[in-house]
Amino acid sequence: MADGMLRVGVIGTGGMGGRHARNLAHRVTGAKVAAVMDADEARAASVARECGGAAVFRSGPALIRDDAVDAVLIASPDPTHADLTVACIEAGKPVLCEKPLGVGIDDAKRVLDAEVAAGRRLVQVGLMRTYDPRHAALRQAIDDGEIGRPLLFRGIHTNLRAGRTRTAADVIVNSAVHDIHSARWLMGDEVATAYASRVGDVPERPEATRLVLLQLAFRGGGLATIEVDAGSGHGYEVVAEVSGEHGALRTPSFTSPLLRRAGAASRAVEPDWLERFDTAYRIEAEAWVRAAKAGTAAGATTWDGYAAMRVADAAVRSIASGRAEAIPEEPRPGLYDPV
Numbered sequence: 001m002a003d004g005m006l007r008v009g010v011i012g013t014g015g016m017g018g019r020h021a022r023n024l025a026h027r028v029t030g031a032k033v034a035a036v037m038d039a040d041e042a043r044a045a046s047v048a049r050e051c052g053g054a055a056v057f058r059s060g061p062a063l064i065r066d067d068a069v070d071a072v073l074i075a076s077p078d079p080t081h082a083d084l085t086v087a088c089i090e091a092g093k094p095v096l097c098e099k100p101l102g103v104g105i106d107d108a109k110r111v112l113d114a115e116v117a118a119g120r121r122l123v124q125v126g127l128m129r130t131y132d133p134r135h136a137a138l139r140q141a142i143d144d145g146e147i148g149r150p151l152l153f154r155g156i157h158t159n160l161r162a163g164r165t166r167t168a169a170d171v172i173v174n175s176a177v178h179d180i181h182s183a184r185w186l187m188g189d190e191v192a193t194a195y196a197s198r199v200g201d202v203p204e205r206p207e208a209t210r211l212v213l214l215q216l217a218f219r220g221g222g223l224a225t226i227e228v229d230a231g232s233g234h235g236y237e238v239v240a241e242v243s244g245e246h247g248a249l250r251t252p253s254f255t256s257p258l259l260r261r262a263g264a265a266s267r268a269v270e271p272d273w274l275e276r277f278d279t280a281y282r283i284e285a286e287a288w289v290r291a292a293k294a295g296t297a298a299g300a301t302t303w304d305g306y307a308a309m310r311v312a313d314a315a316v317r318s319i320a321s322g323r324a325e326a327i328p329e330e331p332r333p334g335l336y337d338p339v
């Protein structure tokens with residue numbers, strides 16, 4: 001670490017990685033972007049310039065090994081996550097890896113095993129909704145006992161457009177994984193069974209999925225429903241609702257003002273996650289940098305990423321089987337005990 005600044009290397013400088021890099025360079029104290037790497041070298045070079053002249057690498061593993069990189073942020077596509085995160089663990093470097101922790105359960109388990117073998121927490125998973133002030137307020141109210149024991153989580157998650165043809169597995173593993181994490185976090189429990197169903201939107205391509213609905217049962221008896229609409233057409237919206245013994249809580253859907261005009265009243269809906277979760281991404285990066293500099297870890301753990309992936313995996317199996325799928329109990333390694 002030079003000048004007390006955490007020197008971060010960013011792998012994948014597209015929509016999400018570009019935002020993380022700019023946040024680290026300009027909105028987060030105590031860090032600088034020392035290196036970037038992207039399969040599209042021109043894109044990496046352009047982000048490097050925006051971040052004050054970071055070095056441009058051609059290989060992710062070379063960036064991870066470089067002595068001028070103290071910590072790594074991975075925002076390349078999902079299939080690259082597990083290998084790159086394991087390489088960071090092996091290099092002993094703190095890593096913020098975007099969700100999900102790979103493309104399936106084997107990837108996530110590989111990362112979990114590597115971190116447990118290393119014996120110290122180096123990984124933060126980019127399940128960042130816990131840093132969203134609207135979600136954090138819900139959790140605080142639950143902790144304050146406002147609704148008593150949580151009984152039911154309801155998550156609604158809409159994207160403006162699908163952007164690409166998406167399978168049910170992609171919608172579940174890439175998108176619903178956020179809502180699964182929120183459900184575990186707000187219900188304070190692990191999921192025992194998952195039942196999933198889907199709605200297609202392209203008759204000639206039966207795998208093309210517009211919408212998935214998950215129904216989860218928790219070990220302690222609570223329930224959750226999660227709806228993800230991959231192409232709502234109306235905007236990007238994330239709603240979390242928890243019903244408890246004595247009351248119910250719901251995140252506010254909008255921060256935009258109520259507009260009354262020409263005989264109608266309306267509110268603007270955010271177009272995408274970069275706008276809706278702008279504050280959460282900044283706070284997440286601040287927490288990561290602080291923890292990395294202190295030699296500790298913050299945010300969603302590898303266990304959280306793995307547990308969410310196990311639920312996603314059961315949901316994908318349920319689409320195929322048409323039945324609820326069980327998630328066998330698995331002890332959480334001591335490394336992830338709450339401190």
Ligand SMILES: NC(=O)c1ccc[n+]([C@@H]2O[C@H](COP(=O)([O-])OP(=O)(O)OC[C@H]3O[C@@H](n4cnc5c(N)ncnc54)[C@H](O)[C@@H]3O)[C@@H](O)[C@H]2O)c1
Nearest residue numbers: 012013014015016017038039040075076077078098099126
């Ligand atoms: N936490 C969140 O809310 C959130 C939101 C969006 C995306 N994500 C995650 O971030 C990651 C990136 O998503 P995105 O929306 O930025 O996608 P994107 O397509 O905009 O960017 C991906 C970038 O990775 C580059 N790339 C491709 N293969 C690579 C490789 N092998 N090595 C290095 N770079 C490579 C591409 O050239 C591109 O610039 C995904 O894993 C996604 O799931 C998380």
